[in-house]
Amino acid sequence: MSAPGSSPLLASVRRLLEQAVQACADHPEPQARLRAVLDRLDEPLRVAIAGKVKAGKSTLLNALVGEELAPTDAGECTRIVTWYKDGITYRATLEPHEGEPRQVPFSRDGGAINVDLGSMRAEDVRRLVIEWPSSSLRQMTLIDTPGIASISTDVSARTTAFLTPGEDQVTPADAVLYLMRHLHSSDINFLEAFHDEEFSQATPVNAIAVLSRADEVGVGRIDSMASAQRIAARYRSDPKVRRLAQTVVPVAGLLAQSGATLREAEFKALYTIANAPRDDAEALFLSADRFVQAETPIPLTNMEREHLLDRFGLFGVRLAVALIRQGAATTATALSSELVRRSGLNELKDVLLSQFAARRDVLKARSALLALEAVLQEHRIPGRDVLATELERITSGAHEFAEIRLLNALRAGGIKVKPAEAAEMERLLGAEGGAIHTRLGLSPEADVSEVRRALTNAIGRWQRRAESPMSSREVADAARVVIRTCEGLLVSLG
Secondary structure, three states: OOOOOOOOOHHHHHHHHHHHHHOOOOHHHHHHHHHHHHHHHHOOOOOOOEEEOOOOOOHHHHHHOOOOOOOOOOOOOHHOOEEEEEEOOOHHHHEEEOOOOEEOOOEEEEOOEOOOOOOOOOEEEEEEEEEOOHHHHHHEEEEOOOOOOOOHHHHHHHHHHHHHHOOOOOOOOEEEEEEEEOHHHHHHHHHOOOOOOOOEEHHHHHEEEEOOOOHHHHHHOHHHHHHHHHHHHHOOOHHHHHHHHOOEEOOHHHHHHHHHHHHHHHHHHHHHHHOOOOHHHHOOOOOOHHHHHHOOOOOOOOOHHHHHHHHHHHHHHHHHHHHHHHHHHOOOOHHHHHHHHHHHHHHHHHHHHHHHHOHHHHHHHHHHHHHHHHHHHHHOOHHHHHHHHHHHHHHHHHHHHHHHHHHHHHOOOOOOHHHHHHHHHHHHHHOOOHHHHHOOOOOOEEEEEEEHHHHHHHHHHHHHHOOOOOOOOHHHHHHHHHHHHHHHHHOOOO
């Protein structure tokens, strides 16, 4: 039975998996694997957060959830792949490399969850699963991974093994957020490690690069985010990055987390600074050390100022004070909204919803087919050839996969068309979002007749390109994929 609202592609994959499960009746191990794949189809999208040590992965996860769950220090749990998923109760489950999973006690220290591993070492734990009732986690399961380029090669290896599990194996994540403080050769190398031209691991369609700690780009100045936006735009046009990631989004993770979890006492402390004489406040903003340690007539203790610095950073405090002074945030609720908006978090959520969530079914279908393919290669189950033939038919015939292969080829520069044509192709294929008006470059207010006219024009334009004797075979084939996409959109209008 297909899930309500699932696409025809996902329904086909589900039926194939159900046939494979039945075929494995006398093969318990592959049957269990396939049942897990079937269950995965009904789960929220799995999004892994990866990046170097101190890139701000846990901080960004907390901001996305809107609650401080992931520890942001260098404790044991930051060395373990940790899943955060929606649940009906609060529970922590430890899954060791050897032995059965078991529930473990946990506490919340300063907001973050502190899991008691008992006598278990971090290297003996395959993963931790934190179940937490959350509307944000209902949309997607978030997976916090240990930092790469760690001094401890074992810690880095856990993330690499998780995201690149090996040939013929599918990564447990459907999509990846890769955090970087700036574009370094090691970032490119890591992205390349889990990128695969044949769509068997991460691709530009299911990877987003995040310029994390974006406020540090401008050394804490009020215009830091504007500087970060310009840098992100430059990275987005870099051929190496385009080939490996859907887009690059700048986010001030600490500002996003503190804004999303702002407390009334913190607002009052910030309000106190904002209402102090400007010279007194500016004297504190000269450096992080001065902000905490300097003698000042502003009635806040060193400990209170240190707390603000830890929670918001110097950029966040400076921005919050400016917003309060300008009258743009007169309450804790208003300040919370403004800080989150200016952090870049909303833009990242928009990308997650328009890119990952909109492609949920195709990403899950892709993961399921890869898992089934691995089982068929490893086990001689009854009817294997028939199942493999049907798997090949779905993989080669699904237009959604053709769209993704074309998007990857365009990003890699494999289709020789003019830049304007490449940009239009990517947009029509949904690279900027799945909504029809977004694909066509129209206003959201465009009426049906305008949308229909734009689609008809696009079909005619790309038909001429496909039939032109000047078009190479690759360009003609690409044009036909775009035509079919537009025809499908036209049919959806009714």
